[in-house]
Amino acid sequence: SAVISQKPSRDICQRGTSLTIQCQVDSQVTMMFWYRQQPGQSLTLIATANQGSEATYESGFVIDKFPISRPNLTFSTLTVSNMSPEDSSIYLCSFLGSFPRTEQYFGPGTRLTVT
Amino acid sequence: AQKVTQAQTEISVVEKEDVTLDCVYETRDTTYYLFWYKQPPSGELVFLIRRNSFDEQNEISGRYSWNFQKSTSSFNFTITASQVVDSAVYFCALSEAGSSASKIIFGSGTRLSIRP
Numbered sequence: 001s002a003v004i005s006q007k008p009s010r011d012i013c014q015r016g017t018s019l020t021i022q023c024q025v026d027s028q029v030t031m032m033f034w035y036r037q038q039p040g041q042s043l044t045l046i047a048t049a050n051q052g053s054e055a056t057y058e059s060g061f062v063i064d065k066f067p068i069s070r071p072n073l074t075f076s077t078l079t080v081s082n083m084s085p086e087d088s089s090i091y092l093c094s095f096l097g098s099f100p101r102t103e104q105y106f107g108p109g110t111r112l113t114v115t
Numbered sequence: 116a117q118k119v120t121q122a123q124t125e126i127s128v129v130e131k132e133d134v135t136l137d138c139v140y141e142t143r144d145t146t147y148y149l150f151w152y153k154q155p156p157s158g159e160l161v162f163l164i165r166r167n168s169f170d171e172q173n174e175i176s177g178r179y180s181w182n183f184q185k186s187t188s189s190f191n192f193t194i195t196a197s198q199v200v201d202s203a204v205y206f207c208a209l210s211e212a213g214s215s216a217s218k219i220i221f222g223s224g225t226r227l228s229i230r231p
Contacts, residue, residue, distance in 0.1 A: 033218065042206060043160075043221045094219070104150065104164060104210075104219055106160040 010111040020079045023093030037090040060090035083114045119222035127228040136192045138207030149190045152206040
């Protein structure tokens with residue numbers, strides 16, 4: 001069974017609208033991470049989400065544009081707000097497994113196209 | 116500051132050839148982790164290996180092998196007897212231990228094409 005899942009898997013959205021991406025993990029994890037992969041590019045960390053506290057954003061990313069929720073230890077959402085074509089990317093959530101599952105798990109990604 | 120450099124943007128080889136993907140990293144931490152991921156055309160990230168900074172033993176897994184050298188800050192990945200299914204983008208990545216553990220910094224990736 002899947003360790004980590006995301007919804008939706010893909011979407012096409014109009015400029016100016018917002019999209020919320022859901023990430024579900026099959027076990028409780030302390031920290032979850034949201035990454036962006038722009039077309040043909042590498043992955044860039046957007047923010048780190050701890051349960052019960054505000055997310056910590058990386059340079060170049062702000063809460064107003066990418067609000068994150070972390071209501072419990074198995075779930076997180078990322079919202080891409082007021083979208084523009086430059087937001088077209090794959091968005092991935094991730095977490096580090098606990099021993100002995102010490103690999104970094106990534107969700108299958110949400111492919112977003114903004115027209 | 117952390118940095119991962121994959122100088123090879125694209126590599127193309129004929130099937131059955133051996134190919135090495137280079138990765139050079141920078142970090143001020145003495146404890147850190149290095150990763151390799153594969154991203155096939157379907158887009159998902161496939162975990163290949165995680166290596167901690169105290170373990171410099173080279174690792175072999177089937178046709179895959181990894182050469183970790185702290186002296187040169189390199190963590191190179193070799194595929195022997197390459198196959199068409201190995202065609203993908205490969206990312207090298209780094210995370211530091213401590214409070215920022217699990218935050219992974221990715222290299223720019225190497226696109227590997229295996230020609231039949």
